[in-house]
Amino acid sequence: MSVETLNVKGKMCPMPVALTKRKLAEMQPKQLLIIIGEGELEFDNIQRWLNNNAYKIVAASKDNAEFKITVETKP
Amino acid sequence: MSYRLTKVVSVHGCSCKLSQYQLSSLLDKACFTQGYNENVLAGAWENSSVVKIADNLAVLNTLDFFTPLVDEPEIQGRIAGSNVTSDIYTLGITDIASFLTVMAYPENMPDELAVGMLKGLGDFCREMNIPIVGGHTIRNPWPIIGGAATGIGPIDKIVYTRGAQPGDRLFLTKPLGIAAAMAAYRLRKEEIEDKELLSTIPTDIVETAINKAIQGMTSSNKLAAEVMQKIAIHAATDITGFGLKGHLTNMAKLGNVDIVINNLYVIPGAPELSELFGYPLLTGEAKETAGGILMAVSPEHSDDLQSEFDKQKMSYCEVGHVTQGNGKVTIINNPKITVAEP
Numbered sequence: 001m002s003v004e005t006l007n008v009k010g011k012m013c014p015m016p017v018a019l020t021k022r023k024l025a026e027m028q029p030k031q032l033l034i035i036i037g038e039g040e041l042e043f044d045n046i047q048r049w050l051n052n053n054a055y056k057i058v059a060a061s062k063d064n065a066e067f068k069i070t071v072e073t074k075p
Numbered sequence: 076m077s078y079r080l081t082k083v084v085s086v087h088g089c090s091c092k093l094s095q096y097q098l099s100s101l102l103d104k105a106c107f108t109q110g111y112n113e114n115v116l117a118g119a120w121e122n123s124s125v126v127k128i129a130d131n132l133a134v135l136n137t138l139d140f141f142t143p144l145v146d147e148p149e150i151q152g153r154i155a156g157s158n159v160t161s162d163i164y165t166l167g168i169t170d171i172a173s174f175l176t177v178m179a180y181p182e183n184m185p186d187e188l189a190v191g192m193l194k195g196l197g198d199f200c201r202e203m204n205i206p207i208v209g210g211h212t213i214r215n216p217w218p219i220i221g222g223a224a225t226g227i228g229p230i231d232k233i234v235y236t237r238g239a240q241p242g243d244r245l246f247l248t249k250p251l252g253i254a255a256a257m258a259a260y261r262l263r264k265e266e267i268e269d270k271e272l273l274s275t276i277p278t279d280i281v282e283t284a285i286n287k288a289i290q291g292m293t294s295s296n297k298l299a300a301e302v303m304q305k306i307a308i309h310a311a312t313d314i315t316g317f318g319l320k321g322h323l324t325n326m327a328k329l330g331n332v333d334i335v336i337n338n339l340y341v342i343p344g345a346p347e348l349s350e351l352f353g354y355p356l357l358t359g360e361a362k363e364t365a366g367g368i369l370m371a372v373s374p375e376h377s378d379d380l381q382s383e384f385d386k387q388k389m390s391y392c393e394v395g396h397v398t399q400g401n402g403k404v405t406i407i408n409n410p411k412i413t414v415a416e417p
Contacts, residue, residue: 010085012081012082012085012261013085013086013087013090013258013352014258014259014261014262014351014352014353014354015262015265017351017352017353018262018272018351018352021272022272039085039086040094041086041090044355045352045353045354046353047353048353048354048355049352049353050353052350052353
């Protein structure tokens with residue numbers, strides 16, 4: 001299973017969700033994407049969008065302002 | 076103009092507010108919610124403070140400022156004026172005696188944008204017959220605009236956030252979905268590649284959402300306050316940065332009741348845009364800016380209230396009701412969605 005990283009730090013809402021959506025659309029099935037960003041709103045919005053769109057969130061963590069969300073692309 | 080107000084801040088409008096939880100924690104630690112004297116009829120957690128100065132006469136004070144939501148400075152100024160004054164109008168008081176501006180902007184921001192924000196704010200206040208009597212302006216990395224308003228009114232006409240009673244019906248005067256509409260506004264101005272992400276939603280729907288959001292934010296809640304002077308409203312709050320659920324939780328806790336929302340009144344296109352951006356509109360948690368007033372009214376007075384809204388040609392929608400309880404707010408699963416007129 002290959003792993004890709006998307007850095008959305010410094011991107012204004014709604015770009016973090018929009019860039020996540022585009023990146024996932026480009027990836028192959030059953031890969032992992034690690035999204036690195038900052039901001040509470042963005043952390044919540046990205047996870048909500050992933051859940052709404054039936055993506056599997058493997059891990060999500062926040063360390064001060066920075067967050068990391070690991071998501072699996074669909075089968 | 077190349078300098079864009081929305082581009083130099085990372086959070087926009089009421090989204091820059093601290094969460095209720097964070098604010099509550101700060102105020103408690105600083106002991107700000109203790110020790111009011113008997114003349115303070117409302118303090119923290121009310122939309123504006125209420126202090127008795129004579130028999131049946133109170134002074135209301137509020138302060139509100141935030142980061143830009145739009146790049147057009149005069150519109151931004153109007154939104155700020157609408158948002159500040161709303162905190163007085165929400166208590167049913169229509170007389171705002173004075174207004175002080177609060178503005179901040181970075182050194183590299185053209186002065187004409189600062190002038191534009193002030194002009195929009197000034198025009199709004201003039202139209203509401205509110206004198207701007209001063210203010211304070213500083214340098215700051217982010218542009219900020221807002222102000223402090225002072226209202227005066229009879230104590231027996233003031234409507235608080237507390238006071239909702241089981242059986243009350245709930246009416247909202249502006250549709251929800253500002254955050255999603257304004258996110259589309261910003262995305263629309265991005266590079267072509269990024270703008271493509273809006274392509275799943277027809278352009279006319281996006282335009283309508285943005286226009287409706289701006290129209291709502293720049294519309295005064297004064298008419299709603301005038302209606303509240305005529306009808307016996309039990310409780311009211313405006314819906315801004317804490318979102319529908321956050322403000323209603325405040326109303327439910329202060330009134331020691333439960334609130335059920337079964338109908339979401341939304342800006343056209345806002346549900347689609349919220350889904351696209353992952354915004355929690357349908358759970359009532361999306362942040363609003365310069366939103367409408369939510370009123371709790373007894374069933375006996377509901378018809379009168381709706382007649383008065385109709386007479387004033389105001390937009391409104393019944394969104395839920397109050398039950399016995401202890402401060403819980405429920406947005407039912409799959410609530411009815413009522414889309415406002417474009």
